[in-house]
Amino acid sequence: MANILVVDDELGIRDLLSEILNDEGHSVDLAENANQARIARGSSNYDLVLLDIWMPDTDGVTLLKEWASAGQLTMPVIMMSGHATIETAVEATRIGALSFLEKPITMQKLLKAVEQGLSRNASSSSSESPAAAAEGGSAPAPAASITAQSAEDSLPHSHQGFDLDRPLREARDGFEKAYFEFHLAREGGSMTRVAEKTGLERTHLYRKLRQLGVDLGRNRRG
Template sequence: MERRARVHGRQSMKILIIDDEAPIRDVLSASLRDEGYAVQTAEDGERGLAALREFQPEIAFLDIWMPGSYDGIEVLTKAREQFPATEFVMISGHGTIETAVKATKLGAWDFIEKPLSMDKIIIVIQNIRQYMQEKEEKSALLNKLRRSIALIGEAPSIVQVKQLIARVAPTPSWILMTGEAGTGKELAAQNIHYMSPRASRPFVDLNCAAIPEDLLEGEIFGIEKGALPGLEKTKKGKLDLAQGGTLYLSDISEMNPTVQGKLLRYLQEKKYQRVGGTEWIANEVRVIAASSKDLEKEVQAGHFRQDLHDRLNVVPFRVPALRERPEDIPVLVSHFSDQFSRESGMPKKVFSEIALSGMREYAWPGNVRELKNFIERVYILTPGEYVDLHDLHFAGLDGGAETAAMNEDLGTFREARAQFEKEYLVKKIQENNGNISKTAETIGLERSYLHRKIKAYGIEVP
C-alpha cells in the first residue's frame, strides 16, 4: 500500500475496516491512525456487524470477498438498513463491474480495487466528510427555517392544526385548506412541506386570484415555444418549478373551469401538457390548495367542479380565525414585536396589560396578517418603549380596544396614570425652561406627539 505525508488538523472521524486479510487491516488502520482518525477493525462479516453496532463509525471499508457467514455484499445489505448514518466503501482484489454496480445499487459510496492507494483512500474520506458536513449544514438550515415558520400559539384550535400538520406532512396526500384571509394558510402549507420528505425540494406558491384568467393556465402548466406571438423559448410553469416538491395554490376558488379541468387531469394522471404543446410531461408534485371562500357553496353555485373539490379534499384542513383564539394574542404580539424590533433595529416595546386586553377584544377581521401589520404600525407611530391603550388608538385600532378597556373596569387606573403623566410632563417642561424640542428629546418622545399631549392635558407652556 502506498504511503503519503500526514495531513494535520482534521477533526477525528471513526472508521471501521472489515477485511479477512490481516496485512490489509494492519497497514490501512495504521495509515489512517497516522492521519488522525479513530480506527477499529474486524476480520469477518459477523464481527463487522457487531463492530458497527458498538463503534458506530462514520465510514466503513468493507471487503467484498470474505469467508464466514456473510460476505461483503450480504453485510452491506444488512448494514444499510441498520446503520443509515454510516457510509460504506467496498474494497476487493478481484472485483467485477457487475459486483461494483450491485454494491452501488445497494447503497455503497464507492468501490476501490486492491492494491489500495492511500491517496485514493484519503480522497474518498474527504469526499464523504464534505458530504456529511453539507448534509449537517443543510439540516441545520432546515431546522432554522422550520423554527422561523412555526405556527405561534397554544389555543386548542391552533394546537389541533399543528397536530394535523404533523400527521399529514409525511404523507403524499393532497390537501385542501380553508380559512379566512390572513389566518396563516400559506404558513401552514410551508410547515407541511418543510416537515415532509420533500423538504429539500422546492416550495412554489401561486395566488390564483392575482393572475388574469386568460394567463393562469400558462402560469401553472407553462407555455410551449411559439404558442404565443414573440415567445421564442418555452416558458416553464409552476408545476415545472415545483418538480418533486410542493405547489401551493391559494384562492383556488378563482380558478376558471378550463384550468380546473386541466388540474384535475394532472392530479389523476400525474402528467400534463403545456399551453400550445402536444407532449405529455410526467411530473410528481404535491398540491396543496387553499381558499378563503366556502368551496362547497362554490360547488353548489356551479362555480367550482365537484370532482376537483373531492380530489383535493383528501385531507380537509381549516385554519381558525384569530378571533377564535384570543388567548394567543399576547404571544403573537410578543413574537411580532421581537421580529420587527430585530429587523428594524428599534428597541423592543412593552405592551401594557390594558393594551393587550384591548387587542384581545378586537375582532381582527384581517386575522394574524392584520395583527402583524398593526404591530409594525405601532412601532412606527408610537414614541417611547411603553405602549398603552391610547397608543393603540393613535395607531389606528378602532373602538373595540376601548370597549375592552371599559369591560376591564380599569377607569381608576387610567385616571391615575393620566394624572401622573400630566404632572411628569409639567415637571420636565419646567426643567427645560419651556423648550418643547429639548423636552421631547430628553424624555424620548417625538415633538409632535408631545404637543398633542400638552394640548390633551391643557398644560400651559411658559
C-alpha cells in the same frame, strides 16, 4: 478526527489501512469478518466504513444489504476488492455504497476516497433542517442519499435511475456509459484527466467512449 471502521479478513490490509488512517488523526476500529463488523456497528456510530467484498463468513455486499434493511446504513461505505465485477459494483452502489477502492490500495487513493466520503457525510449532516433538530434530530441519511445530496448533484451518477431490468450486456453498457459521463463532467471534458482517473490509455478511452455513444462535446468547458 473521524471514527472509521475497517472490515477486511486480511491482517496485512487491516494493519496498513489502520496505520495510514491513524497517522491522519482518525480513530480506527478493526473487524476481520462480517460478524465482528455487525458487533462493531451495533455498538458504535461510524463516520465512514471501509468494507471488503470477499470475506469468509459473509460477503461485503450481503452485509451492506443487512445494514440497509436494519436502518444502520447511516454512514458512507467504501467497498474494497481486488477483483470486483461491474455487476457487483452496480449492486453495491444500488444498495448504498459510496465508491470502490481496488486492491492493492495505494495511500493516495485511500486518503482521497476517505476525504470524499467524510466531506459528503459532513455535508449531509449540516443540511439537517432546524425543524428536525428541534424534534430531537434525526438519523443521518443513508449512504445513497448522501451521494445524491452532495455538491456533485448536477453530475450524472451511475447509481441514479439505473435500470437493472435489462439484459446483462445492456445493463453493463449503461453502467459504463454513466461512469464515463460522470468523470467527463467532473473533469470538464479533459480526456487526459479522465484517462488518469479511470486508468485507461487515451486511445483505448476514445475507442470505448465512441463504442458507448458518449457525447464528447457536451461536457467540454467553453
